[in-house]
Amino acid sequence: MQEQVTQISIEELASPNGGDTITVLRFAGDITSASQPAILGAYEGLSETARRILLDFSKVEYLNSSGIALIIQMLIAANKQGRTIRSFGLSPHFQKVFTMVGITRYTSIHPDQAAACNSF
Amino acid sequence: MQEQVTQISIEELASPNGGDTITVLRFAGDITSASQPAILGAYEGLSETARRILLDFSKVEYLNSSGIALIIQMLIAANKQGRTIRSFGLSPHFQKVFTMVGITRYTSIHPDQAAACNSF
Amino acid sequence: MVLDQGTSRNQQDAASGQPADKGHAGHTIELRVPSRLGYEKVAMNAAASVAHLMGFCEERVEDLKTAVAEACINAMEHGNKFDDSLTVGVILSMGPSSLEVKVTDTGEGPSRSVAEAPHVPDIDKKMHEQEQARGMGMFLIQALVDEAEWVSTPASGSYARMVIRLRPDK
Amino acid sequence: MVLDQGTSRNQQDAASGQPADKGHAGHTIELRVPSRLGYEKVAMNAAASVAHLMGFCEERVEDLKTAVAEACINAMEHGNKFDDSLTVGVILSMGPSSLEVKVTDTGEGPSRSVAEAPHVPDIDKKMHEQEQARGMGMFLIQALVDEAEWVSTPASGSYARMVIRLRPDK
Numbered sequence: 001m002q003e004q005v006t007q008i009s010i011e012e013l014a015s016p017n018g019g020d021t022i023t024v025l026r027f028a029g030d031i032t033s034a035s036q037p038a039i040l041g042a043y044e045g046l047s048e049t050a051r052r053i054l055l056d057f058s059k060v061e062y063l064n065s066s067g068i069a070l071i072i073q074m075l076i077a078a079n080k081q082g083r084t085i086r087s088f089g090l091s092p093h094f095q096k097v098f099t100m101v102g103i104t105r106y107t108s109i110h111p112d113q114a115a116a117c118n119s120f
Numbered sequence: 121m122q123e124q125v126t127q128i129s130i131e132e133l134a135s136p137n138g139g140d141t142i143t144v145l146r147f148a149g150d151i152t153s154a155s156q157p158a159i160l161g162a163y164e165g166l167s168e169t170a171r172r173i174l175l176d177f178s179k180v181e182y183l184n185s186s187g188i189a190l191i192i193q194m195l196i197a198a199n200k201q202g203r204t205i206r207s208f209g210l211s212p213h214f215q216k217v218f219t220m221v222g223i224t225r226y227t228s229i230h231p232d233q234a235a236a237c238n239s240f
Numbered sequence: 241m242v243l244d245q246g247t248s249r250n251q252q253d254a255a256s257g258q259p260a261d262k263g264h265a266g267h268t269i270e271l272r273v274p275s276r277l278g279y280e281k282v283a284m285n286a287a288a289s290v291a292h293l294m295g296f297c298e299e300r301v302e303d304l305k306t307a308v309a310e311a312c313i314n315a316m317e318h319g320n321k322f323d324d325s326l327t328v329g330v331i332l333s334m335g336p337s338s339l340e341v342k343v344t345d346t347g348e349g350p351s352r353s354v355a356e357a358p359h360v361p362d363i364d365k366k367m368h369e370q371e372q373a374r375g376m377g378m379f380l381i382q383a384l385v386d387e388a389e390w391v392s393t394p395a396s397g398s399y400a401r402m403v404i405r406l407r408p409d410k
Numbered sequence: 411m412v413l414d415q416g417t418s419r420n421q422q423d424a425a426s427g428q429p430a431d432k433g434h435a436g437h438t439i440e441l442r443v444p445s446r447l448g449y450e451k452v453a454m455n456a457a458a459s460v461a462h463l464m465g466f467c468e469e470r471v472e473d474l475k476t477a478v479a480e481a482c483i484n485a486m487e488h489g490n491k492f493d494d495s496l497t498v499g500v501i502l503s504m505g506p507s508s509l510e511v512k513v514t515d516t517g518e519g520p521s522r523s524v525a526e527a528p529h530v531p532d533i534d535k536k537m538h539e540q541e542q543a544r545g546m547g548m549f550l551i552q553a554l555v556d557e558a559e560w561v562s563t564p565a566s567g568s569y570a571r572m573v574i575r576l577r578p579d580k
C-alpha cells in the first residue's frame with residue numbers, strides 16, 4: 001500500500017513565441033503537506049537554466065491550504081531566482097481560492113496550456 | 121428544495137436499418153424506489169405503437185436494487201406487450217450487476233447508442 | 241523529457257510535523273445517518289473515500305459502494321422501519337490489507353435462514369411474476385464483497401458485516 | 411419529441427412504503443475520524459454528499475468542502491496534536507434552508523483573539539518571508555462559508571462551526 005500522494009511529471013516545451021523554453025510541472029493527485037518532498041524536490045531538481053515555469057493543475061484532485069503553502073514556497077524561490085511561474089488547469093473553485101489568498105499576484109492563472117504558454 | 125430524483129427525457133429515432141422507429145428513454149440522476157412514478161409513468165405514457173425501446177443509462181449517477189426492480193417491472197410490461205428493450209450507457213460496474221441479477225437475458229447491453237440501435 | 245516523481249506517505253512529513261505514515265491499519269471511522277432513504281448515499285460515499293485512501297482499485301470501490309448502500313437501505317427499512325429518529329451506524333475498520341464495514345440497525349436482523357442463505361434472485365420467475373421484482377439486496381451484497389454476514393445482537397439490534405480485501409495482484 | 415418528466419421527493423414513495431419526503435430539516439449526520447491527515451477527505455466528501463442531497467449548487471459544495479477539510483486538519487493538528495487515538499467529530503445538521511457543520515476536537519481551540527479575528531494572509535509579506543507560507547486555514551473557512559465561529563467547550567474540547575445557506579436566487 002505505497003500510496004502515491006502527489007505525482008509530478010516534468011516536460012520541456014518550445015516557446016510559441018521563440019523565447020526561452022518552458023518547463024511544465026504537471027501535478028496529479030493530491031497537493032497537501034505530504035507533497036512537500038515531491039514538489040520542492042522536483043522544483044529544486046530543475047535545470048538552472050530554466051527561466052519559464054508552468055504549473056499544470058488539471059489533474060489535481062485535492063488541494064488544501066498546506067498544499068497552497070508549498071506553491072507559495074515555490075513562488076518565493078522562483079522570485080529570488082528571477083524565474084517566471086504561470087499556472088493553468090485550476091478549477092473555478094481553486095481559481096477563486098488562489099485569488100482570495102492573493103497568489104494570483106505572483107502567478108497568473110490561465111484557462112489552458114496554450115494560453116499560459118503565450119503569456120510568457 | 122424540490123429535488124428531482126430522476127429526470128427522464130424521451131426521444132424518437134429513425135431506425136438505422138429501416139424498421140420501426142426507436143423510442144429512447146434517457147435517464148439522468150438517481151434510479152431508486154423514489155423513481156417509481158417517473159419511470160413507470162414515462163413507460164406507460166409511451167405511444168402504443170412504440171415497439172422498440174432503448175434505455176439510456178449514461179447520465180445515471182446512482183442506481184440501487186430498488187431501481188433495478190423498476191427496470192425489471194418495465195421489462196415485464198414490455199415482454200407482455202411484445203416490445204423489445206435494449207440498453208446502453210451502463211458503467212462496467214452496473215453491467216456486472218445487471219449480469220449477476222440476470223436482467224441481461226431480457227435486455228441486451230450495448231456500449232453506445234449506435235450499437236444499441238443497430239441491434240434491433 | 242518526462243520524468244516521474246512522487247512522494248510516498250511513508251516519508252517523514254516535514255511540513256506538518258506529523259510522523260511518517262504507518263498505514264491505515266487499526267483505524268476506525270464511524271458514521272451515523274437517520275433512517276431515511278437518500279442518506280445511504282452519504283454512507284456509500286464515505287465508504288468509497290476510505291477505500292480510495294486505502295488504495296482499492298475503482299472496480300472494488302464500486303462493488304463496496306453498492307454493497308454498503310444496499311446494507312444501509314435494508315437497515316433503514318427492515319431494521320429501523322424507516323423511523324428517522326433511529327439511526328443507522330456505519331463502522332469502517334481498516335486492517336493492514338482489508339476494509340471491514342459494519343452497518344448497524346436497531347432491529348432483529350434477517351431471520352436465521354435468510355441470514356445464512358440469502359435469496360438468489362431468479363430472473364425468469366421475476367419475469368413471469370412468480371417472484372417479486374425486488375429482493376436482490378442481500379444477494380448483491382454477498383456477491384460483491386469478499387465476506388458478508390448478518391449478525392443479530394439482541395440487546396442493541398443487528399448488523400450486516402462486509403469485508404473487502406486488497407489483492408496483491410490488483 | 412422531447413418531454414421532461416421527473417419525480418419530486420414529495421410524492422408518496424409507493425415502492426418503498428416510506429412516507430413522502432418532508433425535506434431534510436432536523437436531520438443530523440455524525441462522523442468520527444482519527445486525527446490523522448488524509449481522513450479529512452472522508453469528512454469533506456461526507457459533507458459534500460449531504461450538501462448535494464440538500465440541493466446546494468456545485469460552487470457552494472466546493473466552498474464547503476474546502477472549509478470542512480481545513481477545519482478537520484486544524485482539529486487534528488492543533489486540537490488533537492495528531493494523536494490518532496483521539497477522534498475528530500463532524501456533525502452535519504440540516505435546517506430547512508441551511509447546513510451547519512461542527513468540527514470537534516479535544517483541545518482548547520484557538521485563542522480568543524485568533525478565534526474572533528482569524529489572521530488574514532498577506533501575500534506580499536509571505537513572498538518576502540516576513541510571514542510564514544502557511545496559516546491560511548481559518549481565513550479560508552471564514553471567507554468560504556456564510557457563518558463561521560470557533561467555540562471552546564472546556565469540559566469536552568472545542569469546535570469550529572460553519573453554516574452554508576441555500577439561496578433562493580441560486
Ligand SMILES: Nc1ncnc2c1ncn2[C@@H]1O[C@H](COP(=O)(O)OP(=O)(O)O)[C@@H](O)[C@H]1O
Binds near residue numbers: 315348350359
Ligand atoms: N437489516 C435487516 N433487518 C431485518 N431484516 C432484514 C435486514 N436486511 C434484510 N432483511 C430481510 O431479508 C429480506 C431480503 O432482503 P433483500 O435481499 O435486501 O431484499 P428486499 O430488501 O428487497 O426485500 C428482507 O425482505 C428482510 O425480510
Ligand SMILES: Nc1ncnc2c1ncn2[C@@H]1O[C@H](COP(=O)(O)OP(=O)(O)O)[C@@H](O)[C@H]1O
Binds near residue numbers: 485548
Ligand atoms: N482547532 C483548533 N484548536 C486549537 N487551535 C487552533 C485550531 N484551529 C486553529 N487554531 C490556531 O489558529 C492558528 C491559525 O490557524 P490556520 O489559519 O488554520 O493556520 P495554520 O493551521 O496553518 O497555522 C493555528 O496556528 C492555531 O494556533
